[in-house]
Amino acid sequence: MLQLDELPDGVPARVVRLDAVDGLAARMRALGLRPGRELAVVRRSRLGGPLQIRVGTTDFIIRPHDARLVAVEPVDEPDRTGPR
Amino acid sequence: MRRVALLGMPNTGKSTLFNRLTGANARVGNWPGITVDLLSARALFSDQPAEVVDLPGTYNLHGFSDDERVVRHFLENNAVDLLVVVLNATQLDRQLGLALQLEALDLPYLLVVNMHDEARARGIVIDAERLERSLGVPVVLASAKFGPGMDEARRLIARELRRSQPRRAAAATLAQDDRLESRLDELFAQTVQRPVVLGEDPTSRLDRWLLHPWLGLPLFLACMFVVFQLVYSLGTPLQDGLAWTLEQIRTAGIEPALAGRLPEWLTSFLLDGVYNGVGTVFSFLPIIVLFFVGIGLVENSGYLSRAAFLMDAFMGRLGLDGRSFVMQLMGFGCNVPALMGTRVMRSRGLRLLTMLVIPFSLCSARLQVFVFLTTAVFSPRWAPFVLFTLYLASFATAFLTAWLYRGRLRSDEPLLLELPPYRLPTLTQVVQHAWGEVKHFVRSASGFIVAGVVVVWLLTHLPASAPVAGAETLAGRLAAMLAPVFDPLGIDQLSSITLLFGFVAKEVVIGAMAVIYGAGDSALQGVLSSRMDPVQAYSFMLFVLIYTPCLSTVAVLKQESKSWRFTAIAVLWPLVVAWLASFAFYQTARALGL
Numbered sequence: 109m110l111q112l113d114e115l116p117d118g119v120p121a122r123v124v125r126l127d128a129v130d131g132l133a134a135r136m137r138a139l140g141l142r143p144g145r146e147l148a149v150v151r152r153s154r155l156g157g158p159l160q161i162r163v164g165t166t167d168f169i170i171r172p173h174d175a176r177l178v179a180v181e182p183v184d185e186p187d188r189t190g191p192r
Numbered sequence: 193m194r195r196v197a198l199l200g201m202p203n204t205g206k207s208t209l210f211n212r213l214t215g216a217n218a219r220v221g222n223w224p225g226i227t228v229d230l231l232s233a234r235a236l237f238s239d240q241p242a243e244v245v246d247l248p249g250t251y252n253l254h255g256f257s258d259d260e261r262v263v264r265h266f267l268e269n270n271a272v273d274l275l276v277v278v279l280n281a282t283q284l285d286r287q288l289g290l291a292l293q294l295e296a297l298d299l300p301y302l303l304v305v306n307m308h309d310e311a312r313a314r315g316i317v318i319d320a321e322r323l324e325r326s327l328g329v330p331v332v333l334a335s336a337k338f339g340p341g342m343d344e345a346r347r348l349i350a351r352e353l354r355r356s357q358p359r360r361a362a363a364a365t366l367a368q369d370d371r372l373e374s375r376l377d378e379l380f381a382q383t384v385q386r387p388v389v390l391g392e393d394p395t396s397r398l399d400r401w402l403l404h405p406w407l408g409l410p411l412f413l414a415c416m417f418v419v420f421q422l423v424y425s426l427g428t429p430l431q432d433g434l435a436w437t438l439e440q441i442r443t444a445g446i447e448p449a450l451a452g453r454l455p456e457w458l459t460s461f462l463l464d465g466v467y468n469g470v471g472t473v474f475s476f477l478p479i480i481v482l483f484f485v486g487i488g489l490v491e492n493s494g495y496l497s498r499a500a501f502l503m504d505a506f507m508g509r510l511g512l513d514g515r516s517f518v519m520q521l522m523g524f525g526c527n528v529p530a531l532m533g534t535r536v537m538r539s540r541g542l543r544l545l546t547m548l549v550i551p552f553s554l555c556s557a558r559l560q561v562f563v564f565l566t567t568a569v570f571s572p573r574w575a576p577f578v579l580f581t582l583y584l585a586s587f588a589t590a591f592l593t594a595w596l597y598r599g600r601l602r603s604d605e606p607l608l609l610e611l612p613p614y615r616l617p618t619l620t621q622v623v624q625h626a627w628g629e630v631k632h633f634v635r636s637a638s639g640f641i642v643a644g645v646v647v648v649w650l651l652t653h654l655p656a657s658a659p660v661a662g663a664e665t666l667a668g669r670l671a672a673m674l675a676p677v678f679d680p681l682g683i684d685q686l687s688s689i690t691l692l693f694g695f696v697a698k699e700v701v702i703g704a705m706a707v708i709y710g711a712g713d714s715a716l717q718g719v720l721s722s723r724m725d726p727v728q729a730y731s732f733m734l735f736v737l738i739y740t741p742c743l744s745t746v747a748v749l750k751q752e753s754k755s756w757r758f759t760a761i762a763v764l765w766p767l768v769v770a771w772l773a774s775f776a777f778y779q780t781a782r783a784l785g786l
Contacts, residue, residue: 131256132606138201138251139608140286142373154405157505160611164285165314165386167611169501171508174606 112170112178113159117149121180128177136178139168146183193234194242194353195271199263199294200278201287202249203612205306209278209336210246211624213346218246218628224269228262228754237350242273248538253293257605259538264361267299271358274349275301281311281318281333285380291327292372292379300356301329304345308333310613315387323383337618395613399498408502416521419490423482423525424556430478438471457656461649469645470638472697473744476526477630479556483529484626487522491536492617492625497609504607510591511598513537513607516546520590523553527745531752532629542603544753545594548762551741551749552590554583557698558741562733564702568717569729578730582737589738589769637747644743648696652689661708667692681735681774682728682782691735697742727786731778738770 115121123143126133140163141147150160150167158169198213200206210218214233223230223245231246247266248259255264275294279287284305294301305311305318324331330348334341402411442463450459490496500514507513515537523530530550537543554562562582566575651667658664663672663685670692671678671685678688686708693704702716709719724732740746740763750759 131254132608134252134254134256135606135608137373138286138289139610140283150399151403151405153403153408153501153505155505157508158501158607160403160501165282165316166286169497169504169607169609169611171504171607174608 109179109181112147112149112161112175112180113172115149115180115182117151119182120146120148121182122146123178124181125179126177127179128174132174132177140164140166141178147180194240194273195245195358196235196237196242196274196276196349196353197245197247197266197272198276198278199247199290199301200249200306201251201280201290203610204249204278204280204287205336206249206278207246208621209276209304209306209334209345210244211621212336212339212342213349214244223266230266237346237353240350240353242349242353245272250290252290253297257538258540267297267361269360271360272299273356273358274352275299276304276345276349277301278304278306278336281305281308282314282316284318284384286376288379289372289376291329292375295327296372297361299359299361300352302348302352303327303329303331304336304341305331305333306336308341309335309338314393317385319383319385323379326379326382337621393613395494398614399611402495402498403501408498412499412502415490415495416518419486420525423479423486427479427482430482431475434478435471435475438467438475442467442471457653460653465649465653466642466645469649469696469700470642472700473641473645473742474634476528476557476697476744477634479526480529480633481626481630483522483525484532484629485622486525487519487529487533488622488625489617490518491533492615492621494612494614496536497611500607500609501611508607510594511542511545511602512549512594513542513603513609516542516549516594519546520550520553523550523555524586525556527551527553527555527741528633528748529629531745531748532633534752539603539605541601542605544758545597545601545603547749547753547758548597548601548765549590549594551745551762551766552586552593552738554586554737555698555741558737560699561694561701561736564717565720565729565733568720569724569726574726578733582733585734585737585773589766589773593765593769633744633748633751636751637744640747640750641743644746645696648692651692661689661693661704677771680779681771682731682778683735683774684723684728687724687732691739694736695740695743697744698736701736727778727781730781731774734777735770735774738773739767 109124110121123141123145125143126136126141128136136142141161145163147161147163150162152159156172158171159175160167160169198206198210210231214235218231218233228248233244234241235244247263250260250263252260253264255261277291277294279290291301291303303323305320308318311318318333320331320333330352332341332345332348334345336342402408446463446467450462496515496518499518503514503517507517519530519533522533527550530553531547534543534546534550537546562579566578570578651670652661652665654666655664658668662668667689668685671688674688675685689708690701690704694701705720706716709716746759746763749762750756753759
């Protein structure tokens with residue numbers, strides 16, 4: 109299991125757990141980031157800037173220290189990028 | 193009257209739908225229970241008049257963030273006959289959750305599944321009938337941007353209005369997300385089909401360049417440069433034209449009409465004071481409109497959140513985000529549209545911090561003053577370098593301010609920003625947006641601007657026996673009183689009077705100098721170079737750069753923050769910084785024997 113900020117770019121992974129609370133957790137869920145969903149890190153900006161995440165058809169950016177609160181498990185299906 | 197409220201997540205085309213439903217006659221208004229303005233307009237739905245309210249974009253109805261609270265409080269304090277929930281057809285996997293929350297709150301609603309054209313292009317098929325049956329509410333597939341589905345939407349709104357009763361949301365808490373989410377997944381699986389593998393779309397291809405680790409930033413700055421070039425190449429002739437027209441109306445129309453009929457002081461008050469002052473401010477309108485168009489383009493195209501991605505590593509440390517940086521750059525054109533553009537930032541703390549920073553941006557009006565002064569006082573070899581250091585000072589004061597206030601004006605919203613696909617806004621969208629903003633600005637700021645102009649005229653023209661803006665006027669006496677404040681900056685009393693004029697608008701500073709020194713614009717450069725040495729001139733320019741930009745900016749600071757306290761800080765803080773910067777520069781330079 110990894111923290112989302114440790115997940116290498118382009119590797120599909122499944123959300124295992126959210127350690128965020130209240131507002132942050134609600135926003136994550138509203139953007140589709142919740143246990144069971146598949147995601148991938150599309151790219152990350154330099155110098156510790158945000159990560160671009162793709163969940164389903166939604167792309168969004170998240171700061172590394174927020175991404176740390178998302179536990180993910182890489183999925184062994186290298187030729188699929190979208191969830192389900 | 194019946195009331196219809198539009199509700200949806202950000203990036204669903206809710207505002208476009210609002211404009212489609214209501215035309216362009218929206219007004220800004222206050223509502224019980226909330227502190228922000230909402231757009232509303234009247235519209236007819238098959239002969240039934242209704243008031244349509246555009247609620248802020250919200251991800252859910254929990255009420256964690258500022259916007260979510262606004263929506264919740266609105267729904268709890270205002271009875272609504274029908275909620276129109278706008279969803280992005282390509283993202284139903286998560287957006288249907290909002291509808292389920294409304295169901296939980298027991299409010300009457302219908303669904304507009306917007307951007308259906310985009311969904312179809314991506315191979316997404318939506319079973320609207322099944323969705324209707326499962327939710328028990330009407331569902332319309334539509335494209336508010338291009339029009340399909342809008343007649344159907346209007347018809348259904350009319351039908352629902354005939355049946356529904358006005359209702360208020362109970363102040364209850366929402367059920368656990370988990371239950372709604374399993375229902376959401378079930379609903380999505382039953383009603384939406386999408387291709388297993390989505391091909392690489394144009395947005396991903398563009399992003400490979402525009403968000404490139406090394407090329408992203410230079411490309412971003414180049415884009416901003418192009419926007420500026422466009423605004424100025426179109427705006428400057430328009431601005432000159434408007435100023436010329438106002439001057440013609442004065443000399444050919446008003447002056448002959450008033451001649452001999454009014455006492456001289458009243459003519460001077462009306463023409464030199466009110467007409468010229470207000471005219472100067474309003475001749476900036478074309479530039480303001482064009483900057484709104486520019487901001488609208490950057491915002492609606494989806495590039496604004498990309499700027500956040502590119503700049504966040506740096507701006508985040510200052511308590512700002514990349515969108516603040518875009519607005520700060522826009523401020524280099526004109527502070528007014530940049531301040532109004534901060535509305536995209538939904539967290540109040542972040543927004544106020546950005547609004548505190550923008551007035552330090554060296555706008556085009558200040559640039560006019562600096563170009564004039566540097567060519568008058570500095571040699572051609574040094575002048576460009578001097579100008580460049582003023583730009584550096586502009587950034588330095590802005591970043592210092594953000595850094596100092598970042599603890600006090602804190603963003604309570606996490607930076608989780610959607611990167612929507614690139615979209616080209618239609619001409620109507622852009623023009624409607626710019627027009628609405630300018631109308632709002634003129635309506636709310638004009639009273640304040642007229643008052644400011646009148647005060648400055650009185651200070652520089654009373655008592656009537658003294659020469660205009662001379663040492664005998666109230667302004668002159670004020671300058672004498674303030675001499676101990678400005679002497680250590682190397683700014684003499686006559687120059688400090690021009691700072692008072694500069695409070696109205698920076699571009700009148702040069703004109704005011706011409707009046708005070710009794711020299712025409714052409715002779716003024718000679719007079720200035722004999723009265724100010726380079727150190728004094730630079731100290732003066734630093735002060736002009738940093739202190740209150742202009743009346744319009746102050747008016748907009750108030751209009752947007754709705755807080756006199758914040759407005760006072762946003763005016764006083766730059767004054768303090770201006771004094772300290774000029775003082776430090778002037779005293780250091782003199783101590784070094786310059």
